[in-house]
Amino acid sequence: MRKLLVKHIAIGLLVVFGALTLTFVLVRMSGDPTGLILPQDASAAQRAQLRAQLGIDKPLLSQYFSYLGGAARGDLGKSYFDSSSVSAVVLRYLPNTAILAAASFALTVLVAVPLGTLAAMRRGGVLDRVVQAVAVVGNSVPSFWSGLLLLQVFAVTLGWLPTFGTAGVASLVLPSVNLMLYLFPNMARLTRASVLNVLPMPYVDTARTKGASEGRVMTVHVLRNALLPVLALGGVQFGSLLGGAVLTETVFAWPGVGTLAVHSISRSDFPVVQGIVVYVAVIFAVVTVLTEVLARAANPRLRTAV
Amino acid sequence: MTSATRENDSPLLTVEQLSVEFMTPLGTVAAVNDFGLSIGRGESVAIVGESGSGKSAAMRAVLRLYPENRRTRIRGAVAFDGVQLATLSNRRMREIRGDRMALIAQDALSSLNPSLTVGYQLTEALRIRKGWSAGRCRKRAVELLDLVGIPSAAERLKDYPHQFSGGMRQRVLIATGLALDPDLLIADEPTTALDVTIQAQILQLLRDLRQETGMALVIITHDMGVVAEIAERVTVMYAGAVVESGGMRDIFTSPRHPYTEGLLNAVPRSDRRAERLASIPGSPPSPTTRPSGCRFHTRCAYARADCASVPAGLEIVAPGHASACRYWKENFHGAD
Amino acid sequence: MTTTLEANASKARPSVGVRRFRGVLRHRVPTVIAVLMVAAFAVITVAGDKLAPMDAGAQHLRGRLLPPGSRTAAGSHLFGTDALGRDLWSLVLAGAQTIVVQAALAVVIGTAVGALLGLYCGYRGGRLGDLLILLTNLQLSFPFFLLALAVVGILGASFWLVVFVVALASWVEIARVVHIETREVCQLEYILAVRVMRGSGLRIVFRHILPNVASSILVLGALAFGNAIVIISGLGFIGLSAPSASPGWGEILSDGRDYMASAWWITITPGIAIFLLVLSVNIISEAVRDRLSPN
Numbered sequence: 001m002r003k004l005l006v007k008h009i010a011i012g013l014l015v016v017f018g019a020l021t022l023t024f025v026l027v028r029m030s031g032d033p034t035g036l037i038l039p040q041d042a043s044a045a046q047r048a049q050l051r052a053q054l055g056i057d058k059p060l061l062s063q064y065f066s067y068l069g070g071a072a073r074g075d076l077g078k079s080y081f082d083s084s085s086v087s088a089v090v091l092r093y094l095p096n097t098a099i100l101a102a103a104s105f106a107l108t109v110l111v112a113v114p115l116g117t118l119a120a121m122r123r124g125g126v127l128d129r130v131v132q133a134v135a136v137v138g139n140s141v142p143s144f145w146s147g148l149l150l151l152q153v154f155a156v157t158l159g160w161l162p163t164f165g166t167a168g169v170a171s172l173v174l175p176s177v178n179l180m181l182y183l184f185p186n187m188a189r190l191t192r193a194s195v196l197n198v199l200p201m202p203y204v205d206t207a208r209t210k211g212a213s214e215g216r217v218m219t220v221h222v223l224r225n226a227l228l229p230v231l232a233l234g235g236v237q238f239g240s241l242l243g244g245a246v247l248t249e250t251v252f253a254w255p256g257v258g259t260l261a262v263h264s265i266s267r268s269d270f271p272v273v274q275g276i277v278v279y280v281a282v283i284f285a286v287v288t289v290l291t292e293v294l295a296r297a298a299n300p301r302l303r304t305a306v
Numbered sequence: 307m308t309s310a311t312r313e314n315d316s317p318l319l320t321v322e323q324l325s326v327e328f329m330t331p332l333g334t335v336a337a338v339n340d341f342g343l344s345i346g347r348g349e350s351v352a353i354v355g356e357s358g359s360g361k362s363a364a365m366r367a368v369l370r371l372y373p374e375n376r377r378t379r380i381r382g383a384v385a386f387d388g389v390q391l392a393t394l395s396n397r398r399m400r401e402i403r404g405d406r407m408a409l410i411a412q413d414a415l416s417s418l419n420p421s422l423t424v425g426y427q428l429t430e431a432l433r434i435r436k437g438w439s440a441g442r443c444r445k446r447a448v449e450l451l452d453l454v455g456i457p458s459a460a461e462r463l464k465d466y467p468h469q470f471s472g473g474m475r476q477r478v479l480i481a482t483g484l485a486l487d488p489d490l491l492i493a494d495e496p497t498t499a500l501d502v503t504i505q506a507q508i509l510q511l512l513r514d515l516r517q518e519t520g521m522a523l524v525i526i527t528h529d530m531g532v533v534a535e536i537a538e539r540v541t542v543m544y545a546g547a548v549v550e551s552g553g554m555r556d557i558f559t560s561p562r563h564p565y566t567e568g569l570l571n572a573v574p575r576s577d578r579r580a581e582r583l584a585s586i587p588g589s590p591p592s593p594t595t596r597p598s599g600c601r602f603h604t605r606c607a608y609a610r611a612d613c614a615s616v617p618a619g620l621e622i623v624a625p626g627h628a629s630a631c632r633y634w635k636e637n638f639h640g641a642d
Numbered sequence: 643m644t645t646t647l648e649a650n651a652s653k654a655r656p657s658v659g660v661r662r663f664r665g666v667l668r669h670r671v672p673t674v675i676a677v678l679m680v681a682a683f684a685v686i687t688v689a690g691d692k693l694a695p696m697d698a699g700a701q702h703l704r705g706r707l708l709p710p711g712s713r714t715a716a717g718s719h720l721f722g723t724d725a726l727g728r729d730l731w732s733l734v735l736a737g738a739q740t741i742v743v744q745a746a747l748a749v750v751i752g753t754a755v756g757a758l759l760g761l762y763c764g765y766r767g768g769r770l771g772d773l774l775i776l777l778t779n780l781q782l783s784f785p786f787f788l789l790a791l792a793v794v795g796i797l798g799a800s801f802w803l804v805v806f807v808v809a810l811a812s813w814v815e816i817a818r819v820v821h822i823e824t825r826e827v828c829q830l831e832y833i834l835a836v837r838v839m840r841g842s843g844l845r846i847v848f849r850h851i852l853p854n855v856a857s858s859i860l861v862l863g864a865l866a867f868g869n870a871i872v873i874i875s876g877l878g879f880i881g882l883s884a885p886s887a888s889p890g891w892g893e894i895l896s897d898g899r900d901y902m903a904s905a906w907w908i909t910i911t912p913g914i915a916i917f918l919l920v921l922s923v924n925i926i927s928e929a930v931r932d933r934l935s936p937n
Binding site: 136143 | 898906921928
């Protein structure tokens with residue numbers, strides 16, 4: 001088991017490293033930032049001074065290594081916009097993304113898993129067909145459009161919920177529901193397929209022959225095994241929520257890293273974008289490793305296998 | 307062969323005219339047709355037949371294991387220890403199942419939950435039924451593993467099914483069936499997936515268990531060798547129906563149905579000089595398209611004109627011995 | 643004495659034939675509609691601006707934010723007008739071209755690359771296969787949209803950059819699946835036989851292995867197309883679309899945000915276009931998958 005964990009950690013590190021390198025290359029490719037920071041009529045001397053300040057007058061490779069060194073310490077440079085520390089800025093927005101991620105994920109699991117299970121139990125029934133149809137439709141709706149629709153109906157027209165901001169639970173509702181709509185199809189389908197896989201297994205029958213009630217059969221025997229792949233998917237989905245909810249955050253003006261990324265791009269504040277990518281890579285790697293650990297703990301067959 | 311006197315001579319389980327039908331998109335499948343069986347306390351009965359003969363389906367229907375939905379139709383009368391099972395509530399049926407009648411399924415690897423420890427699964431029934439404490443369950447689990455011959459029982463309680471070898475796993479599966487000390491144990495192909503040497507061990511185990519606990523045993527198998535090893539009485543099934551039943555010795559020495567004869571001839575024997583293995587020509591009919599009349603007539607060496615049109619029913623050929631071949635007298639000369 | 647263990651009340655059931663037909667019909671109808679829809683979009687893509695009832699770029703500042711069905715000097719506005727008085731229906735039609743072409747190019751490139759890599763690595767096996775898996779794992783270890791955002795945002799949106807980035811989104815899944823399936827196919831006896839008889843070579847790959855994995859490639863390619871549309875319009879929504887004569891679907895939606903209270907039709911129409919196109923493609927790919935799967 002240790003071996004596989006090490007493998008995952010290694011991949012995680014590789015990804016972070018790749019993110020650091022890729023964004024470094026991208027930013028350097030984007031050209032001279034002095035044009036973005038200084039006013040148009042700045043003199044050549046001023047530009048040279050700024051370049052020295054930013055450290056971009058040094059050779060590329062040494063810039064790269066000092067960047068890496070800084071990253072290891074948590075220092076990801078300074079924002080072009082207001083010279084504040086990139087790390088500080090990102091960490092200010094990150095908690096909001098985390099809250100949204102947690103709420104959305106919880107909502108998704110609470111809705112998708114029971115529905116997927118029920119659909120599998122009554123295969124071919126009305127619920128099953130509805131769930132499958134909703135899954136196909138749900139996969140086809142772009143999240144920014146569904147977000148706009150939700151806003152339109154519930155906030156603008158009906159006025160039940162606020163249109164933006166983070167004041168209180170009410171403002172969390174719509175963005176979480178939107179993300180849930182996005183994640184629901186895959187999780188419900190996987191749950192359904194997995195339960196369908198497990199239901200005909202002989203050991204489920206064995207439980208019945210021992211006199212277990214249907215309820216016990218479903219929870220202790222069926223779900224315990226059927227939810228293993230769902231756990232793996234959940235980990236991936238949660239990880240992606242922590243870095244990928246850009247569109248939803250934008251639609252609902254939710255002050256998370258997604259919104260920060262969009263604003264930074266429009267301001268050409270590339271170091272911040274860089275910082276976001278790096279942070280998200282780290283978080284995703286951590287979530288992946290944790291999911292692996294959980295998966296092993298939950299599935300005895302993986303524990304003794306290599 | 308008469309059995310020794312028992313305290314209570316009334317049969318433990320009687321099944322009459324059991325039929326099991328499944329509605330599938332391809333048509334109605336009659337898995338079991340007019341199945342009958344009677345088992346006394348402590349008796350050992352084998353149900354023999356090829357795959358698709360309905361032997362597993364019949365016993366599962368007896369235990370009411372099929373989900374009660376529109377796609378399944380089960381008819382017939384089943385009485386266990388005098389109680390009619392058909393009319394029992396689900397709850398009462400669950401109480402009988404596992405407690406007084408246990409079923410052990412075929413493949414131990416897929417019949418045991420891979421995510422639960424063996425210790426838990428052994429005593430799950432006890433936990434559900436009798437509300438035993440964890441400590442008491444543990445004790446019983448160790449007893450059971452000892453009973454079926456698994457070494458270092460106490461340490462192995464926390465192991466998972468995949469950590470046992472095939473033969474050991476089968477023993478564990480048998481142990482789960484024994485947890486509540488059932489009066490009747492139904493073993494569905496308990497030796498099929500195992501090596502010959504392990505098979506012998508398992509059969510010996512079952513024999514010993516019967517000795518120790520006095521439980522009745524129904525063995526479902528396709529292997530006549532297994533039947534010879536352990537059965538007192540035999541029921542032979544073909545295409546969903548019983549074609550012959552009787553004492554084991556009777557059936558083996560004087561079979562009264564062409565199918566039974568074919569099965570016996572197909573067993574390789576070292577005392578006979580034969581150049582090739584005799585096998586029954588043709589193959590079993592699919593459950594959706596069974597032959598008319600006597601179902602075996604298409605493969606029967608003795609088939610006559612009206613075998614194709616007139617359905618066969620069980621007839622008594624000797625005390626405790628019945629056959630579904632109408633021409634049993636003519637075919638088997640009544641000799642021996 | 644028969645006590646009935648009867649588990650159902652026998653109802654009269656329609657014959658097998660009727661039941662089968664109903665089942666088929668239920669499946670066919672959505673697929674047929676989906677195919678028609680995709681065909682419609684194809685036509686629109688090719689001849690979009692000619693089909694538009696009016697010039698998409700024409701602004702009528704007096705006829706701004708008109709609800710669907712309004713008439714102006716230019717004609718009848720089926721879906722209303724936007725903040726600059728442009729006919730929404732024409733805008734959507736015009737926008738279809740860029741996005742569909744970009745998505746199609748991206749998917750073709752991504753699918754080709756992914757399939758070729760998958761085939762080659764699956765065929766050669768060994769370290770090469772492990773390397774491919776590692777690469778795909780690496781890419782999948784990061785939320786793709788954020789990556790796309792960063793790349794397009796920092797380097798500036800251009801037609802081919804968007805195509806390139808979306809192609810990146812498409813190649814991964816296809817490479818993985820094709821790789822696994824190629825490996826499986828290579829285990830089949832007859833491939834071994836062919837290899838022995840003819841020696842190894844690309845010929846074997848294409849002649850014998852490709853047909854086996856073709857169906858997966860098709861299905862995944864179709865799904866990738868739907869995904870591409872969503873990514874491109876998503877990028878457009880946050881302002882990262884290639885400069886072009888008329889706004890893309892994502893941009894129209896984004897512009898409509900400011901007018902949600904007053905002109906709800908701006909946010910609905912392009913969204914419906916995206917939704918219908920992606921839904922149709924998804925339905926078709928599901929139908930193809932069902933049809934071509936061995937069971």
